[in-house]
Amino acid sequence: xxxxxxxPSSLSASVGDRVTIACRAGQSIGTYLNWYxxxxxKAPKLLIFGASSLQSGVPSRFSGSGSGTxxxxxxxxxxxxxxxxxxxxxxxxxxRTFGQGTKVExx
Amino acid sequence: xxxxxxxxxxxxxxxxxxxxxxxxxxxxFNSYWMSWVRQAPGKGLEWVANIKEDGSETYYxxxxxxxxxxxxxxxKNSLYLEMSSLRxxxxxxxxxxxxxxxxxxxxFDHWGQGILVTxxx
Numbered sequence: 001x002x003x004x005x006x007x008p009s010s011l012s013a014s015v016g017d018r019v020t021i022a023c024r025a026g027q028s029i030g031t032y033l034n035w036y037x038x039x040x041x042k043a044p045k046l047l048i049f050g051a052s053s054l055q056s057g058v059p060s061r062f063s064g065s066g067s068g069t070x071x072x073x074x075x076x077x078x079x080x081x082x083x084x085x086x087x088x089x090x091x092x093x094x095x096r097t098f099g100q101g102t103k104v105e106x107x
Numbered sequence: 108x109x110x111x112x113x114x115x116x117x118x119x120x121x122x123x124x125x126x127x128x129x130x131x132x133x134x135x136f137n138s139y140w141m142s143w144v145r146q147a148p149g150k151g152l153e154w155v156a157n158i159k160e161d162g163s164e165t166y167y168x169x170x171x172x173x174x175x176x177x178x179x180x181x182x183k184n185s186l187y188l189e190m191s192s193l194r195x196x197x198x199x200x201x202x203x204x205x206x207x208x209x210x211x212x213x214x215f216d217h218w219g220q221g222i223l224v225t226x227x228x
Binding site: 001031032034036038043044045046049050053055087089091094095096097098099100101 | 142144151152153154157166167168169202209211212213214215216218219220221
């Protein structure tokens with residue numbers, strides 16, 4: 001199984017801040033990396049697929065980069081609705097595996 | 108509009124069984140892989156199982172293999188998860204999710220609202 005490790009596990013930020021979340025894969029996964037946002041009591045929402053492709057309808061302040069084993073999700077100017085938990089997920093092999101999540105909280 | 112609606116959750120005793128259903132609409136169900144993903148209370152996301160478009164292939168996470176069975180009825184646009192020998196650690200919100208194949212990348216592009224399964228005596 002491919003282990004996915006996110007850092008940090010949580011962070012505090014202010015509206016307007018630039019925020020970057022890292023995700024590291026236990027082995028090379030090319031660009032088979034997706035990012036999801038989850039708010040309390042809600043289902044996850046796809047933000048980024050293929051490491052850097054923005055899902056339709058997702059604001060352009062979200063971006064993803066990386067390949068191989070190291071990936072990042074960046075929010076260029078944090079908005080109030082962006083406070084949530086973010087998960088990376090690999091889709092190169094089964095079982096599909098997720099990172100443990102990064103909770104973005106209001107400072 | 109794509110919709111995925113789970114049902115069948117609830118409270119079950121350890122060692123018991125439960126069958127989850129997911130009703131799909133708004134897309135050609137038999138053209139997509141489908142998955143179940145769960146989330147224990149206060150924890151992260153865990154993929155549980157998936158099934159090929161025609162039901163000919165299924166895959167499971169190790170912790171449920173032999174106890175859970177994923178299936179689908181394409182005539183009814185429905186996905187199922189038959190769970191047996193349930194344990195306390197199976198307590199979670201279960202989501203059904205559509206796995207989109209872009210031809211190169213795979214990703215969960217639509218999710219149900221989730222259904223809670225509680226395993227407790």
